[in-house]
Amino acid sequence: MSDFSRMNRRSFLQTAAATAGAASLGGVLAACGGSSSGSSGSTVTIKYWDWxxxxxxxxxxxxxxFQKAHPNITVKKTTQASNTFDNLYALAAKSGNQPDVSMIPQKPNFxxxxxxxxxxxxxxxxNDAWKQKFPTGTFHEGNNMFNGKLYSAPFSGYAPWLQLYINNKVFKDAGLVNADGTVFVPKTWDDxxxxxxxxxxxxxxxxxGLxxxxxxxxxxxxxxxxxxxxxxxxxxAYSMDNRVGKYTYGSDRNYADFLTLFKEWKTKxxxxxxxxxxxxxxxxxxxxxxxxxxxxxxxxxxAEWSQHNFTDYTLTTLPSPQATPKAYFNYTPGGTMVALSSKTKHPDEAWAWMDWIYSPEAGKRWVSMGEDLSIFSQNNDPALVKFKPFAQYVSTxxxxxxxxxxxVRNPQTANVQVQAVKPDLGDLAAxxxxxxxxxxxxxxxDLxxxxxxxxxxxxKQAQQKGYKVNASDWAFPDWDPTKPYITKPGS
Incomplete structure (x- = not known):
């Protein structure tokens, strides 16, 4: 999965709710006291932003x-709408008023x-003990490290970020059931x-139907x-084909084939x-x-459906023209979520909150509450998940x-800033x-x-600035997308 797709996966977890009406939510769970961490008994308030x-x-x-375990630290949370988060953070940084701990804006590049x-x-x-909690290859230059310094870490584990959801009652009413009475689950485009x-x-x-x-x-x-x-x-939908290092929306017939089918579903x-x-x-x-x-x-x-007591659904993923997929969802080891402000007056207390977020115990509660997978694989056993639809997700x-x-191949590619293209693939599909x-x-x-x-x-612009990058950096002709691929530096 590209960095863009991975970020989309996480941001989409809240975008629907945020754009539906939550322009900006502020939640101060507790607030009090002094601002110095050096005085015994004083309380430090840490400002935290997320979306x-x-x-x-x-x-x-x-x-x-966290506050129960750290009675001298108060976390003041502000939840911003994701579609305004980047601008709000940039404005806060410009004025020197950014939060002590924050989710990392999606733009510009980290x-x-x-x-x-x-x-x-x-x-x-x-330290090394902290880093060793994470999967091998998590921390590397050009991703969450720059000039040899570490700034962030991934939080969620890797699973297909999109699913096809099936309303069980609707399917049963239509006779879409197997011989044993279970709901028929589509696996192919024809299904x-x-x-x-x-x-x-x-x-x-x-x-x-849809x-x-x-x-x-x-x-x-x-x-x-x-x-x-x-x-x-x-x-x-979001990235180039890294087998050739190019975009293939026109040359790869799968895009035209699916959009033709998509239009046929609408016409019928x-x-x-x-x-x-x-x-x-x-x-x-x-x-x-x-x-x-x-x-x-x-x-x-x-989470929203559970709040409404709607649990009678099934999920699947990767519906394909054939029974066996020819490519899968991807991920690249690494990732980011939150970081510490360079302007924080309370770095130790801010780190304490950041460290808490990244603890395996917090990740376990993240999974148990049905939010998503944890970066720590020991938290992701489907057998430990009681809610069936979420267990189905975990198993994917x-x-x-x-x-x-x-x-990983070339950390300097982080300096390649690609401008957005409009109209884009979504506009074309619409x-x-x-x-x-x-x-x-x-x-x-044309796209x-x-x-x-x-x-x-x-x-070219990155090259003109002196960065050693080349179009071939994005091409991996030996990649078989049905098999795991481990990138080696400089390979």
Whole structure:
């Protein structure tokens, strides 16, 4: 999984809730007292920012436990909306008022944030014993280390970040059950087509086979990401194909094949007719109420549905044209989540809170509360998970494999700043779905050319600044996307 995709996976855990109405949440769990950590009995207040909305119960519980264990430290939490977080943090950094501990903004690249002086190295506290808790290869230059100094660490484990969700009752009402009475679970593109047709026809207009909500942000990326990977396109919706080191939206027929099928589902009336106009929040509610039988989303849905006492669903992932996927979800060892402000007046106390977040015990509670996997594999045993849908999610971890890591091969690639391209793949898919685009292949070819130009231009700009990078840094011709790939420095 690329850094971009990994960050999307985490940010999508709350984006739906945040964009649905939580512009900015402030939660001061406790507040008091002095600001000096040197005086006996005084209380230090640590400011902490995140963008987690649906994960707030876990965060709040950890703050409660942390403050009980550290009675002289108070954590003041502020939850910002993810779509404004980057700008708000940049403004806070500019004025010197950034929080002591914070989730790391998604833009600009982390190395740029470090070079701007936003964050503090944690090597003073993160000794070898601390690092050894994490999986092998977690810490490396160009990812969470810069100029030999460590700034952050990953928090969540690796699993397919998108799933196809199935409303069990809708499927049973449509007769989509196996001989033993269990719900039929689609595995292939044809299975999904069959199930969508069956639900739509058997419901007498009360339900549709498929649905989504696209008005708040473009979810068509998710559908492409989920369906083309198993077809053998390891770049998915967001990344280039690292076998060749290029974008392949036009040259890889899987993109056109899936989008053609996607449009066919719409033409045949299998999609809920309001999919493009309703929000993702409304779509999740409609799925819960049985208005359609299948939707694409992630594990972040589960907490909300559980709050509504909706648990009668099943999930699967990597639906493919064939029974066996030709590529899987990817990850690259490393990652980041929170970091310490370079301006904090209480570095030891700020580190104490950061260290608490990254403890295996906090990770275990993260899994037990059904939030996601933990970076610590001992916390991710499906047998220890009582909630069946979340156990299904945990068991999908085997469908995520380590992939080529450009930053390990050449850490200087962190200085390649690729500019966003518009219209993007999501815009193309929306135009195709609504009929505004008629030449699918031509549009895919054009997008591929624009994406590749943006990449090539960024490489040239980095070279002009003196960085030793090359377009070939992104190409790994020996990579088989059905097998784990371990990148070696300089390889």
């Amino acid at each position: 987690w909305v649906s994960q707030a119960p876990w965060v709040d519980n950890e703050i409660k436990l 190395n740029i944030q470090v070079s701007n002086g936003w964050f503090m190295p944690i090597d003073k506290w993160a 999904v087509t069959h199930a969508a047709e069956q639900v739509t026809k058997k419901s007498n207009g009360n339900a549709y 649905g989504f909500g696209n008005s708040s942000f473009n979810l068509l990326f998710w559908w492409i990401e989920l369906f083309v990977r198993g077809a053998g396109s390891p770049g998915g 009336g299998y999609f809920h007719p309001n999919s493009m106009s309703m929000t993702d929040e409304i779509a999740r509610a409609n799925f819960e109420r049985g208005k359609f039988g299948m939707t694409v989303g992630g594990v972040w849905n589960q 971890a085997k469908l995520t494999l380590p992939a080529p890591d450009v930053s 135009g195709w779905y609504t009929g505004q685009i008629s030449d699918l292949q031509g549009s895919l070819n 591929q050319a624009r994406m590749q130009k943006a990449q090539d231009d960024a490489v």
